[in-house]
Amino acid sequence: MITRTRLWYGFVKIxxxxxxxxxxxxRGVKVSNLALVPKIAVVDDDxxxxxxxVELLEVFDFKCQAFEGxxxxxxxxxxxxxxxxxxxxxxxxxxxLQLQQKLATLDPRLPVIFISAQSDSEARxxxxxxxxxxxxxxxxxxxxxxxxxxxxxxRGMSRPVDx
Amino acid sequence: MELADYxxxxxxxxxxxxxxxxxxxxxxxxxxxxxxxxxGRHFHDLMPDRAEASSLWKNLLRIxxxxxxxQRRLQSEVEIGAYVRLTVRHDSRGRxxxxxxxxxxxxxxxxxxxPVPPLIxxxxxxxxxxxxxxxxxxxxxxxxxxxxxxxNEQEWHPDRLDTLLAAVQIVDVNDEAIRLFGLxxxxxxIVDRRVASLWPEQSRAALGDxxxxxxAKTDTEPETREIPVVDRLQHVVLTGWRAADPRCPxxxxxxxxxxxxxxxxxxxxxxxxxxxxxxxxxxxxxVWQIDARAAGRIFDRLKASGITDLAAYSEEHPELVDxxxxxxxxxDVNDEAxxxxxxRQRSDFIGPARYLFDGTPGAARRVMLAHFxxxxxxxEELKVKTFDGRLIDVLLLxxxxxxxxxxxxxxxxxxxNSARLEAEAKLRIVEGxxxxxxxxxxxxxxxxxxxxxxxxxxxxxxxxxxxSLRYLRKADPNLEKADQLTSRIVESAQRANDIxxxxxxxxxxxxxxxxxxxxxxxxxxxxxxxRHESEEKLVVIKARLQPDLPPIxxxxxxxxxxxxxxxxxxxxxxxxxxxxxxxxxxxxxVDEDDHVACSIRDTGTGIPADHMDQIFDGFFTTKEDxxxxxxxxxxxxxRAHGGEITAANHPEGGAVFRFWIPTGSTAEL
Numbered sequence: 001m002i003t004r005t006r007l008w009y010g011f012v013k014i015x016x017x018x019x020x021x022x023x024x025x026x027r028g029v030k031v032s033n034l035a036l037v038p039k040i041a042v043v044d045d046d047x048x049x050x051x052x053x054v055e056l057l058e059v060f061d062f063k064c065q066a067f068e069g070x071x072x073x074x075x076x077x078x079x080x081x082x083x084x085x086x087x088x089x090x091x092x093x094x095x096x097l098q099l100q101q102k103l104a105t106l107d108p109r110l111p112v113i114f115i116s117a118q119s120d121s122e123a124r125x126x127x128x129x130x131x132x133x134x135x136x137x138x139x140x141x142x143x144x145x146x147x148x149x150x151x152x153x154x155r156g157m158s159r160p161v162d163x
Numbered sequence: 164m165e166l167a168d169y170x171x172x173x174x175x176x177x178x179x180x181x182x183x184x185x186x187x188x189x190x191x192x193x194x195x196x197x198x199x200x201x202x203g204r205h206f207h208d209l210m211p212d213r214a215e216a217s218s219l220w221k222n223l224l225r226i227x228x229x230x231x232x233x234q235r236r237l238q239s240e241v242e243i244g245a246y247v248r249l250t251v252r253h254d255s256r257g258r259x260x261x262x263x264x265x266x267x268x269x270x271x272x273x274x275x276x277x278p279v280p281p282l283i284x285x286x287x288x289x290x291x292x293x294x295x296x297x298x299x300x301x302x303x304x305x306x307x308x309x310x311x312x313x314x315n316e317q318e319w320h321p322d323r324l325d326t327l328l329a330a331v332q333i334v335d336v337n338d339e340a341i342r343l344f345g346l347x348x349x350x351x352x353i354v355d356r357r358v359a360s361l362w363p364e365q366s367r368a369a370l371g372d373x374x375x376x377x378x379a380k381t382d383t384e385p386e387t388r389e390i391p392v393v394d395r396l397q398h399v400v401l402t403g404w405r406a407a408d409p410r411c412p413x414x415x416x417x418x419x420x421x422x423x424x425x426x427x428x429x430x431x432x433x434x435x436x437x438x439x440x441x442x443x444x445x446x447x448x449x450v451w452q453i454d455a456r457a458a459g460r461i462f463d464r465l466k467a468s469g470i471t472d473l474a475a476y477s478e479e480h481p482e483l484v485d486x487x488x489x490x491x492x493x494x495d496v497n498d499e500a501x502x503x504x505x506x507r508q509r510s511d512f513i514g515p516a517r518y519l520f521d522g523t524p525g526a527a528r529r530v531m532l533a534h535f536x537x538x539x540x541x542x543e544e545l546k547v548k549t550f551d552g553r554l555i556d557v558l559l560l561x562x563x564x565x566x567x568x569x570x571x572x573x574x575x576x577x578x579x580n581s582a583r584l585e586a587e588a589k590l591r592i593v594e595g596x597x598x599x600x601x602x603x604x605x606x607x608x609x610x611x612x613x614x615x616x617x618x619x620x621x622x623x624x625x626x627x628x629x630x631s632l633r634y635l636r637k638a639d640p641n642l643e644k645a646d647q648l649t650s651r652i653v654e655s656a657q658r659a660n661d662i663x664x665x666x667x668x669x670x671x672x673x674x675x676x677x678x679x680x681x682x683x684x685x686x687x688x689x690x691x692x693x694r695h696e697s698e699e700k701l702v703v704i705k706a707r708l709q710p711d712l713p714p715i716x717x718x719x720x721x722x723x724x725x726x727x728x729x730x731x732x733x734x735x736x737x738x739x740x741x742x743x744x745x746x747x748x749x750x751x752x753v754d755e756d757d758h759v760a761c762s763i764r765d766t767g768t769g770i771p772a773d774h775m776d777q778i779f780d781g782f783f784t785t786k787e788d789x790x791x792x793x794x795x796x797x798x799x800x801x802r803a804h805g806g807e808i809t810a811a812n813h814p815e816g817g818a819v820f821r822f823w824i825p826t827g828s829t830a831e832l
Contacts, residue, residue, distance in 0.1 A: 046619050048619070052648075052651065056629065059633045090698060117618035139622040
């Protein structure tokens, strides 16, 4: 089964909103604006970094929603609501790794990108073993992040949809 | 007189006019005068100077005895030195009868001739003073002119008496005067001083009268004044006269006759004075002897006029301190004192006491207030300027005389503190080094969380900058966004700077700066500092800070060091504890003694009982990479703040460290 979303992901490298909109317009009947733009969830307890990440994702023309902590994200999360999750590793309360564990049962196909201020090799291999798309160390290069988001979205594209 | 014929010393008897009535054969051989030539001659014929001889003779008759070295003129006109002892003999009714002279040739003849003849006998029956009233002349003359002088009516104003006696200079005193008046044994310490500083309190007015009367007279006839009691003396009679020698018109002699109350008193007095003098001069401590009576008189007058708060009075009249410094006189110092001040001559130390207090502002005033308050002792640490230009730290110990003691002697001692203060300064440096090492050690244990904390704002800066560039590089640059993002960059950079500042504070080497602090602020800064460390170790810090703590007086960084160190220790103590139980309870409060208290309790394994006693010892550690100075430093910091720190195990498990610091008002820092 191939959903509308998955069809779109094949063309995701086209970056600008204008082009996107043109695409919408071309396929206007089939594709709604909301559904076409991938939506990324950001979880980080550091406000300045969270805000910076949101701004960067916006300039990439992604839609995104930011959460201060894993609990808040989980409360807002429903299956397929987000196309990708970028989470900080170290957070008060529920850590990035714990969040990943929970999502393994709640939304196993949601691609997860870890960002961390520490080069904690143990946490890194644990995250990657558990299926994380990437484990990026702060400070993060914008191009690198973009490549990994695209990779995550492509991977998500191939995930089975069970609706 | 037959016996005298066989004596080997010269023996001569004069009548009261000075005419020779007898001489023995030794006189002939010693002075080369034929006996027949000597008889009928006058005392002054044996002397090279007639005027000198006649004034000596007059003094002899008034004092009763004279002995000392004299120039003798031989028949051959040659002059020769002789040791001469002259004694006035009295009849059974006490009237002078004649004068007997014993003389022996001096070994060190000829005696150098003196500009002013030795007018006072060195030993004699009566205490004798020789004054120079030259500088007091204007005062004396004014008195005589103004009042037409009447000794009995004269009422002395204390100021005027002080001024007069301060102008009268002591030329000489005899041994009897030294003994009777308890003067310094060393005559050099008496000569040239003002009589004001040595004359007994109760007979000052009498002396003033006497000198005024003598000054008003044109002849050299004696004047007398009687005083019933002076200290231990009774029936004191002062007899004064001007020198007959016209070369010294301002020289006045005063003879003091008195009866001591108790016959043994003299011996006791002498013995105790000797002991006292020996004690002072051999004491291995710098000692000054000061006559502060002049200040005492001023204080008495101030008290009499109703002034009780000298502190306030001296603020209104700062010149009082100045005056006190000048009128309070050092009259003796021991060798140790001279050494301490690097002085060569004792005379440099004698005089106004001002130089003792010059090195420390306010010291003279504090000493004055202590004296005024009537305390026995005054102790303070001060800096003094030595004569060779050094500034040294000393501990000053002053003992003021209390009623019943000789009022003329205030004892000042100084202990050289330089060595102790130097050692203390070195100790503080070592302590500072240790404290610094402990901070670095704590920081070292926290490197991971420090790196994490700095990376956060740096990441935000980088990300915002990159986003900003993307907006600017668009075909249609979004300047509004770029502006907004750049503002965020500034904020984050500021935050990074603050973090680095905090670390620098902890890592830097610095002297403590004591200020008034809100202890809760200090705690809060520590929690910010430790946030990442505790989060990373999955430790929850539950702080309960009592609001409105009284301010404390302390060094912010040092107190932070204590708190950070205790919390880091607690975090480490819970490494092995289950993650759900890693909690630290931090509380601030005001304890029953009004101290600000802080307790830090963890849920770790607690302190093993056998470690409890050593836990604050330096270099005691159970950590492999620990220096073992953290808790020792915590203790020394808390103690330096006037507080105390304790360690215990909590009944519900875990260790609890508790320390308290006095509040700003109670701390003595």
